[in-house]
Amino acid sequence: MKKITKATYLKWYEDMLFWRKFEDKLAQVYIQQKVRGFLHLYNGQEAILAGALHVMDLSKDKMITAYRNHVQPIGMGVDPRRVMAELYGKKTGTSQGMGGSMHIFSKEHRFYGGHGIVGGQIPLGAGLAFADKYFKRDAVTLTFLGDGAARQGSLHETFTMAVKWNLPVVFCVENNGYAMGTSVARTSKSTEIWKLGLGYDMPCGPVDAMNPEKVAEALDEAITRARKGEGPTFLELKTYRYRGHSMSDAQKYRTKEEVAEYQKIDPITQVKDIIKKNKYATDKEIKEIDKRVKDLVAECEKFAEESDFPEIQTMYDVVYEQKDYPFLPHKLD
Numbered sequence: 001m002k003k004i005t006k007a008t009y010l011k012w013y014e015d016m017l018f019w020r021k022f023e024d025k026l027a028q029v030y031i032q033q034k035v036r037g038f039l040h041l042y043n044g045q046e047a048i049l050a051g052a053l054h055v056m057d058l059s060k061d062k063m064i065t066a067y068r069n070h071v072q073p074i075g076m077g078v079d080p081r082r083v084m085a086e087l088y089g090k091k092t093g094t095s096q097g098m099g100g101s102m103h104i105f106s107k108e109h110r111f112y113g114g115h116g117i118v119g120g121q122i123p124l125g126a127g128l129a130f131a132d133k134y135f136k137r138d139a140v141t142l143t144f145l146g147d148g149a150a151r152q153g154s155l156h157e158t159f160t161m162a163v164k165w166n167l168p169v170v171f172c173v174e175n176n177g178y179a180m181g182t183s184v185a186r187t188s189k190s191t192e193i194w195k196l197g198l199g200y201d202m203p204c205g206p207v208d209a210m211n212p213e214k215v216a217e218a219l220d221e222a223i224t225r226a227r228k229g230e231g232p233t234f235l236e237l238k239t240y241r242y243r244g245h246s247m248s249d250a251q252k253y254r255t256k257e258e259v260a261e262y263q264k265i266d267p268i269t270q271v272k273d274i275i276k277k278n279k280y281a282t283d284k285e286i287k288e289i290d291k292r293v294k295d296l297v298a299e300c301e302k303f304a305e306e307s308d309f310p311e312i313q314t315m316y317d318v319v320y321e322q323k324d325y326p327f328l329p330h331k332l333d
């Protein structure tokens, strides 16, 4: 694995803080109705992305996830100003403002969405890996899903094929404890989701995903295995989300104390503590990072605010049309 150094820790701190503040800004402008539709935030889960990016080969590896998808493309290199503009529905956005919150996408950066159907991205992730294997491209696809998606049929159908065909894919369930307001324990007798891999003879295990180092170690092993042609891995990344499922969640299913317990092991605080303990940066240098983050968030907001909405007629450019589509007449008899 690429060594975890002082530079890694400083990058982790700056990246994770930016993702957190970027989304805090989204929450704020959502309340002002500048961002509309659903909005699912990643606050609390950042160590997963930080650890993953450390071990991925960003020149070829791919990523696909569900609808909690604003910061992953940024991590993979998409301009954050364009992500914010997409959320505002502006034409400078990643999908010209026509995708919105749940559908950030950048083929150029190998970020394949952004999927609103729970579990819908699991077979797509395996499909991306199938194509890479078929065309001998030596790339690995990280397929992220929520704990709620682990009980979908699509996961089980995909696992059957992915192990059989030794696909270069890592399935990562981000177990944040809840699927909307339903805890993992309410929906299944077994709360150790990683054990589902055992039924498929797929290497699997749990990971402390509040810690980016632990995530990086586990994912490095899984990615290396996939790259060697030894097939998929299933990891249960144990994490927590601080905000509600979406912005319209009253959070009656959990206590404030529970959230506070997890905030004690917050990934950003953990990383900052290590930076301080090892004297990787002075207080002044940390303040400079905080200022850079604040300025970049403000720049993203300004860019989105000042961009134009798409012209009405562009709506028709993104609708599928096939002139000779073989419609079959429908007869009632």
Ligand SMILES: Cc1ncc(C[n+]2csc(CCOP(=O)(O)OP(=O)(O)O)c2C)c(N)n1
Binding pocket: 068, 116, 117, 118, 119, 145, 146, 147, 148, 149, 150, 176, 178, 179, 180, 245
């Ligand atoms: C097939 C399908 N069923 C139901 C929904 C409604 N729904 C949206 S999110 C969600 C919960 C998913 O939770 P989880 O997979 O744990 O992801 P998290 O939101 O915690 O990241 C549900 C049931 C949906 N979008 N798709």
Ligand SMILES: [Mg+2]
Binding pocket: 146, 147, 148, 174, 175, 176, 177, 178, 179, 180
């Ligand atoms: Mg969940």
